[in-house]
Structure formats: C-alpha cells, structure tokens
Amino acid sequence: MKITITDVRKRYGDVVALDGPSFEVPSGSTFGVLGTNGAGKTTLFKLLVGHDRPDAGRIEVGGLDVEAAGHRVRERVGYLPEHSGFPPSMTGREVLDVHARIRGLADRRERIDECLALVGLSEAADRAVSGYSNGMARRLGLASVLLSRPPVLVLDEPTAGLDPRGVAAFHRIVERIDRETDATVVISSHVLSEIERLCDEVAILQDGRLRANGPIDDLRRAAGDRVTVVCRPADDRAALLEAVQGYGDATDAGEEIEIACDRADAFDLVAALGETQALVDSFEVHEPGLEAAFHDALAAETDDEEVPA
Numbered sequence: 583m584k585i586t587i588t589d590v591r592k593r594y595g596d597v598v599a600l601d602g603p604s605f606e607v608p609s610g611s612t613f614g615v616l617g618t619n620g621a622g623k624t625t626l627f628k629l630l631v632g633h634d635r636p637d638a639g640r641i642e643v644g645g646l647d648v649e650a651a652g653h654r655v656r657e658r659v660g661y662l663p664e665h666s667g668f669p670p671s672m673t674g675r676e677v678l679d680v681h682a683r684i685r686g687l688a689d690r691r692e693r694i695d696e697c698l699a700l701v702g703l704s705e706a707a708d709r710a711v712s713g714y715s716n717g718m719a720r721r722l723g724l725a726s727v728l729l730s731r732p733p734v735l736v737l738d739e740p741t742a743g744l745d746p747r748g749v750a751a752f753h754r755i756v757e758r759i760d761r762e763t764d765a766t767v768v769i770s771s772h773v774l775s776e777i778e779r780l781c782d783e784v785a786i787l788q789d790g791r792l793r794a795n796g797p798i799d800d801l802r803r804a805a806g807d808r809v810t811v812v813c814r815p816a817d818d819r820a821a822l823l824e825a826v827q828g829y830g831d832a833t834d835a836g837e838e839i840e841i842a843c844d845r846a847d848a849f850d851l852v853a854a855l856g857e858t859q860a861l862v863d864s865f866e867v868h869e870p871g872l873e874a875a876f877h878d879a880l881a882a883e884t885d886d887e888e889v890p891a
C-alpha cells in the first residue's frame with residue numbers, strides 16, 4: 583500500500599518540526615526515515631497514523647487522506663511508537679488477547695499463537711511482562727501491531743535502547759516480514775547501518791526538511807565519487823595525520839585515522855602511505871555507503887546556508 587506525503591508542515595509553538603517534506607513510500611517496500619535527533623521523524627509518524635494533524639499539506643495511505651479518513655486509515659496502519667508500556671502483571675499472551683479483542687479479531691487464538699511465534703515469544707508467552715527484557719517487550723509490541731495483519735507497519739526507532747542481540751533479533755523479524763508479507767514497512771532510525779541493512783529506500787530528514795530520498799543504491803551511487811581510506815597508525819599518529827593532510831578530510835577516529843577523499847585522490851593518498859610505511863601499520867579503502875550519502879545530504883544543506891540570499 584503506497585504512502586504519499588505532500589508538503590507537510592507542523593509547528594509546535596516556535597519550533598518548526600516539519601517544514602514541507604514531500605516523498606512517496608512505494609507499496610510493499612521497507613522504507614527508512616533517517617535523521618538526527620529532532621529531525622522530525624516522530625512528528626511525521628504521528629501525522630501519518632492520525633495521532634496529530636498537520637498545519638498544512640497532505641498524507642495519503644493507499645489513496646486515503648489521513649485527516650479525512652480517520653479511523654479507516656488507522657485500520658490500515660499498525661503503529662509501534664517509540665515508547666510503549668504494558669501492564670506488568672499481565673502475561674505476553676494476555677496483552678495480545680486484549681489487543682485482539684479491541685480489534686474484534688475472529689481467529690484470536692490462532693492469530694495470537696502465530697504472532698508470538700513470529701516474534702520468537704512462544705516460550706515466554708505465559709510469563710508476566712514485568713520479567714521481559716527490553717528486547718522482548720519491543721517484540722511483544724511488534725506482535726500486538728501485527729495481530730490484525732495491517733498492510734502498513736510504522737515502527738518508530740524500534741531498536742533504540744536494545745543490546746546488540748536484541749537489535750539482531752528484531753532485524754531478523756523485520757527481514758522475515760519483508761520476505762513473507764506484502765506489508766509496507768516504514769522504520770525510523772538514526773542508525774545508518776540499520777537502515778542500510780533493512781531498507782530498500784530512504785528519506786533523509788534534517789530540521790524538518792527533506793534532504794534526500796530514493797532507493798539506497800541510487801543514493802550510494804550519487805555519493806560514489808568519495809571513498810574513505812582508513813589507516814591504523816604505527817607509533818607517530820601526529821606525523822601520519824600531517825602526512826595525509828591535503829588528500830582529503832582526515833578524522834582521528836580512536837585507534838584509526840579516517841580520510842574521506844575523492845576517488846581520484848585516493849590513489850595518490852595510497853601511494854603516499856606506501857612511501858611513509860614507517861607511519862602506517864595497515865590501511866583499507868572503503869567504498870561509499872549510505873553514510874557518505876547521508877553526510878553529503880547534510881553537507882549540501884550547510885553549503886546552501888553559506889550562499890548569501
């Protein structure tokens with residue numbers, strides 16, 4: 583089910599939370615909304631699921647206007663908010679039973695079992711939620727969203743605060759949903775690698791504005807002229823930093839030094855590193871990823887701001 587966002591604006595007092603982004607989420611895609619803190623991701627999701635109204639602009643889900651069609655849109659969209667809580671004394675199964683009853687599901691028992699299995703909570707289903715880890719609670723939240731098989735899933739920073747195992751488990755579930763259903767899945771995150779792993783397309787927001795959007799492969803290709811050379815210094819890191827000056831933007835990244843440079847300059851840099859072997863233990867050249875596209879998108883904005891009106 584396609585989602586269309588057109589020139590959506592939202593203010594909270596003096597704060598402009600959304601400043602007119604327009605983009606489409608293709609039907610059946612797994613779509614990432616990427617942005618730093620305060621970029622407007624949660625605001626956009628609240629408008630998308632009808633929990634709040636835009637000041638201007640329009641959002642359509644499968645051709646239905648969210649503002650005009652209210653509850654008909656909410657039936658189509660399963661929303662996992664950034665923070666959700668459950669009554670701690672209830673078991674996971676009881677929580678899902680309440681949600682299933684509210685939605686009037688006919689095949690309640692079977693569907694609850696299916697959703698528990700899908701999120702890997704079958705064995706923990708009859709334990710009190712108070713004993714669940716953060717990761718289990720998030721997966722229970724996802725199960726509650728999946729119960730009514732909504733054609734659109736909106737997941738707001740679903741892995742925030744989870745440990746690496748919890749993140750990996752959540753990712754596997756999203757990948758399975760992507761493989762096995764036609765659902766359109768919209769996920770927000772500020773973790774680039776997560777979006778890169780899970781999503782086909784992305785919209786990058788900053789300060790409420792759309793900075794870039796499209797298939798991740800296209801954004802990567804657009805950023806393709808930049809590569810990152812990562813060096814592990816021998817003893818004298820200051821001398822190495824000095825030696826790489828002029829080839830690109832060098833960053834002291836803990837144990838390593840990263841030099842972001844044009845592909846054309848990378849050859850000269852690698853040759854120079856070869857000549858200064860005493861300074862370098864090892865180096866690698868990294869091809870551009872979504873990270874390069876993200877930084878390009880944000881840097882383009884900084885450049886715009888530097889142009890006098």
Ligand SMILES: Nc1ncnc2c1ncn2[C@@H]1O[C@H](COP(=O)(O)OP(=O)(O)OP(=O)(O)O)[C@@H](O)[C@H]1O
Nearest residue numbers: 594597598599617618619620621622623624625626
């Ligand atoms: N109810 C509100 N009242 C006042 N300001 C708000 C409200 N909700 C959001 N904002 C502001 O709007 C801007 C966008 O916030 P939003 O929560 O949508 O960003 P976000 O991208 O989800 O950020 P995060 O990654 O930190 O969750 C921020 O400056 C935020 O402080």
